Amino acid sequence: MKKLLVFNWKMNPRKAAEAHQLARSSDFAGVVVAPPFVFLEEVEVLLKKALLGAQDLFWQREGAFTGEVSADELKNFGVEYVIIGHSERRQVMGETDAIIARKIRAALTAGLRAILCVGETKAERSAQQKEEVLDRQLTIGISQIKNIPPSVRRRLLIAYEPVWAIGTGTPETPEDAATTSRWIKKLVKQHIGFAPPVLYGGSVNSQNIRNFVQLKDIDGALIGGASLKKLEVKKIVELTKIK
Numbered sequence: 001m002k003k004l005l006v007f008n009w010k011m012n013p014r015k016a017a018e019a020h021q022l023a024r025s026s027d028f029a030g031v032v033v034a035p036p037f038v039f040l041e042e043v044e045v046l047l048k049k050a051l052l053g054a055q056d057l058f059w060q061r062e063g064a065f066t067g068e069v070s071a072d073e074l075k076n077f078g079v080e081y082v083i084i085g086h087s088e089r090r091q092v093m094g095e096t097d098a099i100i101a102r103k104i105r106a107a108l109t110a111g112l113r114a115i116l117c118v119g120e121t122k123a124e125r126s127a128q129q130k131e132e133v134l135d136r137q138l139t140i141g142i143s144q145i146k147n148i149p150p151s152v153r154r155r156l157l158i159a160y161e162p163v164w165a166i167g168t169g170t171p172e173t174p175e176d177a178a179t180t181s182r183w184i185k186k187l188v189k190q191h192i193g194f195a196p197p198v199l200y201g202g203s204v205n206s207q208n209i210r211n212f213v214q215l216k217d218i219d220g221a222l223i224g225g226a227s228l229k230k231l232e233v234k235k236i237v238e239l240t241k242i243k
């Protein structure tokens with residue numbers, strides 16, 4: 001598989017004009033741009049090669065759910081990928097594995113590609129609980145898609161993002177990320193019959209991207225901070241060779 005780069009803008013930028021510029025400089029085949037909901041339209045009209053992503057969704061299809069956005073709404077808008085269960089949503093918004101499982105199902109059945117984010121905190125890692133945490137996040141996260149058609153299930157991707165590596169400037173080593181990626185593929189395959197692509201995320205930038213994407217077990221990267229800098233984006237895309 002070709003390597004995939006997913007640019008997670010998080011709650012940035014503040015102005016549409018900046019979103020506009022950033023989208024233009026991120027428009028490469030093999031890239032997914034995930035802006036905040038308010039800029040989806042802005043970005044959608046600009047992208048010719050890159051695909052559109054969203055950073056979250058709600059699991060119900062429509063109705064009285066103030067402030068939420070459904071998978072169908074995103075799909076009808078041209079969104080192809082959605083990030084689900086990011087550690088910021090787990091930690092800041094209190095999303096549980098059960099909530100995330102419903103979102104994964106909703107995304108896949110609406111025809112989106114869902115990127116399930118998993119990763120251990122520093123404390124969990126220190127306490128030798130990494131595998132236990134990932135096992136729980138994955139097993140529950142995919143628990144609602146066992147009975148959906150295999151072709152629908154196959155739209156699932158996983159992003160391994162150790163929480164201690166996100167936004168800290170200290171990524172996981174590429175070798176350990178690759179080992180974890182293999183472990184994740186095996187575990188998911190045991191549950192739902194196929195090994196999904198696994199992205200690595202956490203302090204990826206132009207200095208280290210190559211070390212990750214050159215490994216066969218790492219199918220791409222989920223990038224936050226560096227995706228907001230035009231020059232970084234250019235270098236990262238070049239180093240990933242997906243132009």
Ligand code: PGA
Nearest residue numbers: 166167202203223224225
């Ligand atoms: P970072 O964020 O690249 O800024 O570490 C990654 C993410 O949160 O997805």
